[in-house]
Amino acid sequence: MVKKECIAMILAGGQGSRLGILTQKLAKPAVPFGGKYRIIDFVLSNCQNSGIDTVGVLTQYQPLTLNSYIGIGSAWDLDRKNGGVFLLPPYVKKKGGEWYKGTANAIFQNIEFIDSYAPEYLLILSGDHIYKMDYSKMLDFHKSKGADVTIAVIRVPWSEASRFGILNVDDEDRIYEFEEKPKKPKSNLASMGIYVFNWKLLKAYLQEDEQDANSSHDFGKDINPKMLKDNCKMYAYQFEGYWKDVGTVESLWQANMDLLEDAPQLDLYDTDWPIYSVNPNQPPQYLSPKAKVSRSLISEGCVVNGTVVHSVIFSGVYIGEDTVIIDSIIMPNARIGKDVKINKAIICEGVEVADGCCITSENSNIRCEQYHVDETGICVIGSNVELSNALKECVLSSREREFKSRDFETLKAMLLRLGGLPT
Amino acid sequence: MNINAMGIINLADKNKILKGLTVHRPLAAVPFGCRYRIIDFVLSSMVNSGIKNIGIFVERKSRSLIDHLYSGKDWDLDRKRDGLFIFQCNSSENGYGGFFKYLCENLDYLYKSKQEYVVIAEGNIICNLNFAEILDHHTKLNADITVVYKKYNSNVSGVVITELSDNGKVIDMLDLERILEPKAGRLFSRNLDKKAAGIYVISKSLLIDLAQICVAKGYYDFVKDGLIKNLSKLNVYAYRYDGYLVNIDSIKNYYRYNMDLLNQDIWKSLFFEPGLIYTKIQDGPPTKYMKNSDVKDSLIANACIIDGVVENSILFRRVKVHKGALIKNSIIMQKTEIEQNAIVENVILDKEVKVTKGKKLIGEKNYPLVVGKGTVI
Numbered sequence: 001m002v003k004k005e006c007i008a009m010i011l012a013g014g015q016g017s018r019l020g021i022l023t024q025k026l027a028k029p030a031v032p033f034g035g036k037y038r039i040i041d042f043v044l045s046n047c048q049n050s051g052i053d054t055v056g057v058l059t060q061y062q063p064l065t066l067n068s069y070i071g072i073g074s075a076w077d078l079d080r081k082n083g084g085v086f087l088l089p090p091y092v093k094k095k096g097g098e099w100y101k102g103t104a105n106a107i108f109q110n111i112e113f114i115d116s117y118a119p120e121y122l123l124i125l126s127g128d129h130i131y132k133m134d135y136s137k138m139l140d141f142h143k144s145k146g147a148d149v150t151i152a153v154i155r156v157p158w159s160e161a162s163r164f165g166i167l168n169v170d171d172e173d174r175i176y177e178f179e180e181k182p183k184k185p186k187s188n189l190a191s192m193g194i195y196v197f198n199w200k201l202l203k204a205y206l207q208e209d210e211q212d213a214n215s216s217h218d219f220g221k222d223i224n225p226k227m228l229k230d231n232c233k234m235y236a237y238q239f240e241g242y243w244k245d246v247g248t249v250e251s252l253w254q255a256n257m258d259l260l261e262d263a264p265q266l267d268l269y270d271t272d273w274p275i276y277s278v279n280p281n282q283p284p285q286y287l288s289p290k291a292k293v294s295r296s297l298i299s300e301g302c303v304v305n306g307t308v309v310h311s312v313i314f315s316g317v318y319i320g321e322d323t324v325i326i327d328s329i330i331m332p333n334a335r336i337g338k339d340v341k342i343n344k345a346i347i348c349e350g351v352e353v354a355d356g357c358c359i360t361s362e363n364s365n366i367r368c369e370q371y372h373v374d375e376t377g378i379c380v381i382g383s384n385v386e387l388s389n390a391l392k393e394c395v396l397s398s399r400e401r402e403f404k405s406r407d408f409e410t411l412k413a414m415l416l417r418l419g420g421l422p423t
Numbered sequence: 424m425n426i427n428a429m430g431i432i433n434l435a436d437k438n439k440i441l442k443g444l445t446v447h448r449p450l451a452a453v454p455f456g457c458r459y460r461i462i463d464f465v466l467s468s469m470v471n472s473g474i475k476n477i478g479i480f481v482e483r484k485s486r487s488l489i490d491h492l493y494s495g496k497d498w499d500l501d502r503k504r505d506g507l508f509i510f511q512c513n514s515s516e517n518g519y520g521g522f523f524k525y526l527c528e529n530l531d532y533l534y535k536s537k538q539e540y541v542v543i544a545e546g547n548i549i550c551n552l553n554f555a556e557i558l559d560h561h562t563k564l565n566a567d568i569t570v571v572y573k574k575y576n577s578n579v580s581g582v583v584i585t586e587l588s589d590n591g592k593v594i595d596m597l598d599l600e601r602i603l604e605p606k607a608g609r610l611f612s613r614n615l616d617k618k619a620a621g622i623y624v625i626s627k628s629l630l631i632d633l634a635q636i637c638v639a640k641g642y643y644d645f646v647k648d649g650l651i652k653n654l655s656k657l658n659v660y661a662y663r664y665d666g667y668l669v670n671i672d673s674i675k676n677y678y679r680y681n682m683d684l685l686n687q688d689i690w691k692s693l694f695f696e697p698g699l700i701y702t703k704i705q706d707g708p709p710t711k712y713m714k715n716s717d718v719k720d721s722l723i724a725n726a727c728i729i730d731g732v733v734e735n736s737i738l739f740r741r742v743k744v745h746k747g748a749l750i751k752n753s754i755i756m757q758k759t760e761i762e763q764n765a766i767v768e769n770v771i772l773d774k775e776v777k778v779t780k781g782k783k784l785i786g787e788k789n790y791p792l793v794v795g796k797g798t799v800i
Contacts, residue, residue, distance in 0.1 A: 035709035036725070074496075260711075268708035269728065279704045283694035284457035284737075286687065289720040299709040300458075300725050303687070312709075 012127030013060030021382035029127030054083035102217030152194035164190035348383035426473035443793035451546030471698025472554035476505035521643020545621035550668035571622035
């Protein structure tokens with residue numbers, strides 16, 4: 001195989017348990033995002049746009065959707081003769097096999113794969129962040145500093161710094177201390193979980209770490225602190241721009257809503273740094289004479305007969321007459337009937353909502369595995385649920401639990417506030 | 424499933440032009456329906472019918488067509504065996520040329536193809552149909568040539584079947600392309616309501632035979648020379664198709680058939696049944712509706728940014744509609760920009776047109792105004 005200067009490994013095996021029913025059947029990187037994408041599209045497109053053409057994707061938790069989505073990587077132009085995208089699940093070895101025990105262990109178990117390209121540098125990425133970043137600039141930084149390790153960091157508001165892994169650096173950007181969620185942060189540079197390692201050095205540390213029975217085999221907890229202790233040259237590369245870890249229902253919802261700003265920080269329309277995705281091959285969207293849509297993203301194959309305000313609608317969604325959708329995310333191929341009210345909700349793929357249903361956080365008396373209201377009041381309905389309606393009461397047919405729907409007045413008030421009253 | 428037919432899309436017809444829209448491209452490459460080109464419908468129908476070997480004969484300005492099709496990947500036609508073959512043909516110096524000449528120049532392609540039958544389609548058809556059913560019909564009747572036609576309620580133009588026997592055999596056909604108003608008389612007394620759809624099934628060996636004989640006699644046209652002149656010698660059968668199928672042959676028709684897509688029944692039948700229509704992938708984000716957007720009864724492609732009013736219109740990919748702009752009864756092609764307070768009504772704007780602030784562009788509904796590619800107004 002031809003030697004590569006730098007190859008990337010994407011950590012995509014995590015469950016993302018804080019996303020609850022959103023990740024019940026699929027891994028976090030496969031969660032739909034932004035009306036057309038899946039979360040992993042961002043990191044894969046970044047690789048392609050940065051000129052990194054050899055990418056390993058480490059999968060473990062519920063990989064079916066992710067596997068079939070990535071395929072041979074043609075959507076990201078990563079179907080290459082030399083290099084390309086590789087799906088790397090854990091596998092059985094001569095002396096048995098085991099699951100990936102941690103981020104570092106996942107890389108350890110794929111040393112052979114990485115060695116086959118004999119790279120100078122290894123780029124470690126997370127499959128669950130929303131951002132656009134040119135990794136080649138980070139690599140240039142790494143080389144110019146003569147670093148052993150470079151960690152990408154982003155400035156976060158001081159008030160939030162204690163929620164992140166914080167890096168303390170000197171004037172030369174050299175890291176002298178890690179602090180995990182410090183109560184009194186000394187800096188507001190948060191680690192983005194993006195690392196460039198000199199491969200030879202990392203390999204030695206991985207092999208050593210594997211022997212350590214007390215290690216949790218994690219980059220943040222074990223490998224990086226060990227390297228710092230050994231006085232390795234570790235630098236922080238400061239990233240400027242939009243970056244979001246969509247690890248919770250609230251942050252996922254917020255990142256979607258961020259796209260609806262007049263001039264969003266994350267520009268999807270920039271043709272110089274396109275975000276690629278698998279094309280659903282659907283006809284154009286149709287807005288009927290009764291449709292009213294504002295401050296929203298709508299994708300291919302949708303039919304809109306109702307009112308959509310400040311929402312993200314994925315491809316192939318049908319929205320019936322007199323239906324009002326506000327502050328919500330409707331994932332692919334959901335079918336929303338007539339006279340439905342949806343406020344601040346995430347409706348997963350293929351959900352069917354019958355005529356007259358009302359989905360708002362006030363209806364918190366639904367008890368069903370497929371329905372969840374998070375602490376910030378976002379309703380989530382899991383994929384392929386059928387919500388049927390009987391006399392203004394909604395029934396979750398999968399569990400046959402009923403709940404009373406609240407009247408339309410609160411929604412109307414909200415619509416007025418948003419300036420989009422349906423006619 | 425493999426089917427025993429190859430497909431040939433015949434774009435070698437100098438007469439097939441649409442004023443203003445075919446300056447840069449063959450008719451088959453004219454954008455249609457928000458995100459497609461006209462050829463996508465026949466090409467996807469062929470692919471969905473199981474045809475895996477498709478040859479395209481193009482003679483006019485082929486750049487845009489080849490850019491659109493490239494390897495055929497988006498139609499699953501990038502194959503090791505069979506796949507997509509594009510033949511760029513040129514008429515001879517003295518202007519003689521045509522389908523049969525081009526076929527004879529590329530006979531190796533036909534010889535090397537393994538399939539026994541050929542489905543020939545013209546490049547102006549909007550449809551979503553199953554060619555396998557037509558092939559079945561052809562082989563069951565043991566026909567030499569099958570002509571697909573559509574029955575209209577009134578007289579039509581183009582190629583028509585004028586006489587049909589009870590068992591579906593074609594006795595007589597006419598090409599009315601150059602005849603604007605057929606006068607009822609001894610010859611034109613018959614019904615002119617059965618329009619040939621531009622889809623034919625023929626065995627490969629007969630096609631080669633016809634092509635060689637016609638070229639030897641100095642004729643090049645499949646329909647006029649190969650088919651109509653030999654009706655008495657061949658078993659030509661008709662296949663009536665009742666689904667949505669239209670032939671684009673004028674700006675007026677082009678406009679009307681685009682607007683047809685606003686009908687939900689046509690939208691559904693054309694885009695989903697029996698298969699999906701494929702086109703070149705462009706990786707655009709979803710369309711963004713801004714605060715002042717007011718879009719009604721319109722078809723919108725992805726990657727548009729809309730902050731104005733759009734009514735009864737067709738918007739292609741990456742169209743920008745600024746605040747205060749109004750688009751009504753119009754077809755707006757890719758990357759066109761309508762600036763603040765500009766008004767366009769009953770127009771067809773080709774790709775990359777810019778209508779600057781406050782300008783007004785108003786055509787007539789039965790005579791839409793066509794603005795050429797890249798024009799700034």
